[in-house]
Amino acid sequence: MYALNNIHLVHYSNNLLDIISKEIAKQATHLFPDLRKVTVFLPNQLSQSILREIILKEAVKQGHDAVLPPTLTTIHQWVRSKHEINKPVLAQYARELILVDAIKQQPDLFSSANPWGIANELLSLFDAMLLNDIEPIEFNTYYQGENQDISRALLHESDLVKVLWEAWLNQTTDENYIDPTQAYANALKSINISEENIFYCVGLDQLSKLECDFLNRIEKQCTLLFFAYASNSDCSVRTNYWLKKYINPDTQLEFKQNNESTPYSILLDEVFADSSLNIKQRAEIFAGSQPDSLGDHLSTYKSNNFEHHTKAIDVQIRIWVNENKHNIGIVTTDRKLVRRLRAVLEHANITVNDAAGWALATTSAAVVVEWWLQLIEERYPAKQLLALATSPFFPVEDSDLHEQAINFFEKEVILAFNLHSGIHRYRSAIEKVQAKNQTVDACIFDYLIELIDRFETSAQLLAKLHSHKTYPLHRFINELLNSLKPIGLYTTLSNDDAGKQIINLFEDQVTHFKLVDNKLSWSESRRFMSRIFDQQNYKPPIPQLINQASVTFCSLEQSRLQQFDALIIASVDKNNFPGTNNNYVFFNEQVRTELNIPTWRDDHARHLHQFRCLLDAADQILITVQTEKNGEIMTPSPWLEAIETFYYMAYGKHLTNTNLQHLTEQDSTTVKKRSEIPFPAQSIQPGPVLLPEIKPDSISISQYQSLIDCPYQYFVLSCLKLSQTNELKEELSKADFGSLVHQSIHAFFSNLSSIPGPFNKTVTTHNRKEAEDTLCSISKQVFAQSSDNESDENFNNKLWLQRWLNLVPKFIEWESKRQANYLPKDHEISKKYNIDETSQIHGRLDRVDRSSEGYAIIDYKTGITPTKKSIIAGEQVQLPMYALLNEGNTNEKTTQVEFVAIGDNNTVKSIAVIKDNELDNLKNEHLHRLQSFFKSLQQDIPLTALANNDTCERCDAFGVCRKSFWDH
Numbered sequence: 001m002y003a004l005n006n007i008h009l010v011h012y013s014n015n016l017l018d019i020i021s022k023e024i025a026k027q028a029t030h031l032f033p034d035l036r037k038v039t040v041f042l043p044n045q046l047s048q049s050i051l052r053e054i055i056l057k058e059a060v061k062q063g064h065d066a067v068l069p070p071t072l073t074t075i076h077q078w079v080r081s082k083h084e085i086n087k088p089v090l091a092q093y094a095r096e097l098i099l100v101d102a103i104k105q106q107p108d109l110f111s112s113a114n115p116w117g118i119a120n121e122l123l124s125l126f127d128a129m130l131l132n133d134i135e136p137i138e139f140n141t142y143y144q145g146e147n148q149d150i151s152r153a154l155l156h157e158s159d160l161v162k163v164l165w166e167a168w169l170n171q172t173t174d175e176n177y178i179d180p181t182q183a184y185a186n187a188l189k190s191i192n193i194s195e196e197n198i199f200y201c202v203g204l205d206q207l208s209k210l211e212c213d214f215l216n217r218i219e220k221q222c223t224l225l226f227f228a229y230a231s232n233s234d235c236s237v238r239t240n241y242w243l244k245k246y247i248n249p250d251t252q253l254e255f256k257q258n259n260e261s262t263p264y265s266i267l268l269d270e271v272f273a274d275s276s277l278n279i280k281q282r283a284e285i286f287a288g289s290q291p292d293s294l295g296d297h298l299s300t301y302k303s304n305n306f307e308h309h310t311k312a313i314d315v316q317i318r319i320w321v322n323e324n325k326h327n328i329g330i331v332t333t334d335r336k337l338v339r340r341l342r343a344v345l346e347h348a349n350i351t352v353n354d355a356a357g358w359a360l361a362t363t364s365a366a367v368v369v370e371w372w373l374q375l376i377e378e379r380y381p382a383k384q385l386l387a388l389a390t391s392p393f394f395p396v397e398d399s400d401l402h403e404q405a406i407n408f409f410e411k412e413v414i415l416a417f418n419l420h421s422g423i424h425r426y427r428s429a430i431e432k433v434q435a436k437n438q439t440v441d442a443c444i445f446d447y448l449i450e451l452i453d454r455f456e457t458s459a460q461l462l463a464k465l466h467s468h469k470t471y472p473l474h475r476f477i478n479e480l481l482n483s484l485k486p487i488g489l490y491t492t493l494s495n496d497d498a499g500k501q502i503i504n505l506f507e508d509q510v511t512h513f514k515l516v517d518n519k520l521s522w523s524e525s526r527r528f529m530s531r532i533f534d535q536q537n538y539k540p541p542i543p544q545l546i547n548q549a550s551v552t553f554c555s556l557e558q559s560r561l562q563q564f565d566a567l568i569i570a571s572v573d574k575n576n577f578p579g580t581n582n583n584y585v586f587f588n589e590q591v592r593t594e595l596n597i598p599t600w601r602d603d604h605a606r607h608l609h610q611f612r613c614l615l616d617a618a619d620q621i622l623i624t625v626q627t628e629k630n631g632e633i634m635t636p637s638p639w640l641e642a643i644e645t646f647y648y649m650a651y652g653k654h655l656t657n658t659n660l661q662h663l664t665e666q667d668s669t670t671v672k673k674r675s676e677i678p679f680p681a682q683s684i685q686p687g688p689v690l691l692p693e694i695k696p697d698s699i700s701i702s703q704y705q706s707l708i709d710c711p712y713q714y715f716v717l718s719c720l721k722l723s724q725t726n727e728l729k730e731e732l733s734k735a736d737f738g739s740l741v742h743q744s745i746h747a748f749f750s751n752l753s754s755i756p757g758p759f760n761k762t763v764t765t766h767n768r769k770e771a772e773d774t775l776c777s778i779s780k781q782v783f784a785q786s787s788d789n790e791s792d793e794n795f796n797n798k799l800w801l802q803r804w805l806n807l808v809p810k811f812i813e814w815e816s817k818r819q820a821n822y823l824p825k826d827h828e829i830s831k832k833y834n835i836d837e838t839s840q841i842h843g844r845l846d847r848v849d850r851s852s853e854g855y856a857i858i859d860y861k862t863g864i865t866p867t868k869k870s871i872i873a874g875e876q877v878q879l880p881m882y883a884l885l886n887e888g889n890t891n892e893k894t895t896q897v898e899f900v901a902i903g904d905n906n907t908v909k910s911i912a913v914i915k916d917n918e919l920d921n922l923k924n925e926h927l928h929r930l931q932s933f934f935k936s937l938q939q940d941i942p943l944t945a946l947a948n949n950d951t952c953e954r955c956d957a958f959g960v961c962r963k964s965f966w967d968h
């Protein structure tokens with residue numbers, strides 16, 4: 001048991017920092033304007049800057065133009081600054097490393113548990129023990145001696161803590177460095193205090209035994225005034241229970257009676273009173289003597305919808321800003337809400353201070369470091385490489401050249417070759433493109449090759465480390481930092497606030513990690529780095545504002561001693577206020593209470609006290625609750641429920657802010673930014689006429705098909721040449737499969753360089769096996785050439801290849817029957833046909849066979865095959881147009897056309913065979929259509945969008961024609 005001797009209590013309805021500044025002025029009159037002998041211990045940095053300002057104002061009031069201010073600090077900062085330590089002090093992350101090492105050496109203790117999580121929990125337990133002066137070794141003995149009826153599980157837990165404590169202690173002692181909490185504990189015990197000094201403790205609600213002892217010593221040697229908020233002098237209200245831990249019968253409690261307790265504050269005291277009367281009785285008695293004082297100060301908003309919840313807060317803040325409230329606070333632990341609100345408020349041009357900041361991992365600087373590591377881990381993946389090269393962190397001397405080169409690299413190298421990764425593949429593709437492309441400026445290629453080289457050389461040593469099994473963590477960090485230098489990322493990161501924090505953090509930690517002799521694998525080092533990025537917060541610089549409204553986000557802990565013009569306490573559900581009751585992994589409540597280390601009950605009491613302080617921290621307060629999250633019902637905080645119930649029982653009213661509810665539902669209360677660009681005029685069905693310079697004199701068969709499907713589609717894709725941006729294909733697609741099958745069959749009949757084959761005999765039932773083997777070996781080579789052997793892509797290629805190899809016997813069987821009557825003549829042959837004197841159609845035929853009756857054309861299909869009905873109806877143009885093209889060049893009749901469907905129901909078969917008169921009619925029909933098309937072009941007939949739903953569903957010009965605006 002430990003306690004303070006003398007405590008001054010001030011009612012919640014006062015501003016404690018104002019009172020302290022007046023106290024300082026009174027107690028230290030003889031010192032003014034030099035207040036350096038005054039030290040004020042405060043709970044956090046925010047309260048330090050507020051008090052500094054108040055003291056300066058107080059000094060001016062007292063007639064001093066300038067003042068040498070008192071020391072405003074935390075106990076920890078002050079004690080550490082006054083005490084010299086002659087050993088290196090371990091940093092937080094080095095402690096974790098040591099403990100994880102100790103845990104790994106005791107595999108029997110925690111079989112499958114995550115050692116990093118356990119290390120974290122154990123370190124906070126060790127800290128609590130050190131600061132409460134409990135030696136775990138003694139504790140273990142005491143614990144077993146005092147508690148004979150202890151359960152086996154607890155005994156095991158206590159043994160385990162002892163073993164790890166000893167292992168950890170031995171390692172730190174052996175290496176001759178000191179744990180930071182141990183250093184603080186030593187300082188608290190031994191620090192010298194100057195007798196002339198005056199000390200104040202203000203708003204501190206969590207003290208360890210050693211800190212209490214330290215304050216007791218100050219009290220004996222010089223002046224110490226401990227100030228805290230309370231409702232009355234005997235701590236009989238639940239919001240003051242936290243104090244009971246620090247008082248004993250000898251403690252002097254002085255309650256500063258004030259005249260300022262408002263009916264509102266008195267009502268809140270009554271809500272949390274510890275009384276034998278139930279809440280209904282208390283509420284009724286209270287209402288009998290006091291008018292309603294709550295409704296004007298405090299209201300609530302509840303919604304089960306995240307966006308409504310966010311909007312309600314946004315609307316409320318804008319109302320307050322319009323009422324000239326400058327200092328608006330939002331206290332919440334809901335980080336998702338904070339992130340969304342930041343965006344919404346910034347959109348409404350409201351300045352935001354986020355006292356907590358956000359995880360370093362979410363900053364763009366951390367993302368850049370992550371991409372850099374992924375380059376090494378995944379052999380320079382294209383996505384990350386491009387992202388890095390186009391990020392603002394990437395240093396560039398000639399931005400025009402860089403932009404041109406990266407665009408070219410993306411489109412003509414990465415997308416054109418479908419390259420996912422591999423620095424050598426990029427290099428060789430760049431060289432191939434350069435060999436073929438004489439029109440592109442050579443400096444683009446030189447720039448790209450130099451860039452690729454720079455990536456590779458910068459990452460060389462780190463990549464080498466990646467191939468090692470384990471290594472000390474400091475080597476990983478060192479190599480990482482070194483690799484960032486030649487590529488220029490080190491400099492650009494250092495010039496960014498968050499990037500600088502990352503570099504400083506690494507450089508600071510690396511010296512500590514050198515003290516720790518343990519080895520990690522690459523993935524462990526990466527996980528460790530991610531943990532640092534997740535745990536460390538980036539706090540953007542706080543904007544300096546004069547007479548301008550701003551919103552400050554802070555947590556309950558950070559809100560201590562703050563005062564606001566208006567306040568929102570957001571997401572006040574049971575999980576956040578007071579929070580879950582299983583925060584401590586080691587030792588249950590009873591054991592913790594016996595040991596005098598922090599318990600859940602202590603935390604709960606402290607948080608209730610902080611919540612009560614907040615209720616008097618502003619004149620206008622809105623409390624919000626999101627009643628459903630991820631499909632789960634969220635129960636409002638019991639503290640909020642107590643207020644609502646009391647108020648309803650006293651006055652029969654609810655605290656719901658109905659006006660805010662109404663405003664939130666209105667669309668007109670959403671902030672909308674108007675674009676400078678006017679909205680486009682109402683769309684009508686488009687039907688453009690071609691400008692003379694883009695009128696074609698030749699079209700391909702596929703363009704003709706597009707023209708039949710939808711003239712506007714033809715206009716967009718073929719005349720304007722608009723195309724959808726290509727994307728890197730994750731794996732071989734069905735279209736790629738079709739193209740590889742086409743190539744394999746082509747090589748089966750023709751001599752293609754670097755591919756086996758051709759099969760120079762007629763395929764018969766006798767040589768089927770030989771034909772199959774030839775086609776199989778051709779196919780393996782063709783598929784292999786299309787993928788990177790080292791990547792996952794190769795796995796998908798193998799699956800597609802196997803699918804084709806299973807079909808090869810069926811194809812050969814079909815081929816042997818075919819060759820009984822037809823002789824294969826040409827494959828993959830390009831042809832043209834003159835429509836009239838000035839216009840042509842062109843296309844590429846898969847295969848042309850000869851028979852005694854004339855030519856027969858085949859088109860292989862590995863996907864959907866058009867039906868004969870659609871060809872006869874003139875909707876599908878391919879087969880009749882092939883016949884026309886073939887006749888234009890040979891002057892000999894084409895008597896038959898057909899599709900050969902490969903893979904349809906795992907078969908190979910002829911489909912839509914069209915012959916003789918039927919074919920002649922179709923050829924004539926299409927010839928007339930084409931002639932009239934070219935004529936209509938000369939007559940400027942519009943290319944109207946047809947909006948046929950079947951075509952629109954797979955149209956690459958969808959969106960360009962704005963179909964949804966005119967086709968109702």
Ligand code: SF4
Pocket residue numbers: 709710712713945946947948951952955956957958959961962963
């Ligand atoms: S979406 Fe439909 S109407 Fe529009 S261009 Fe494509 S096919 Fe024509």
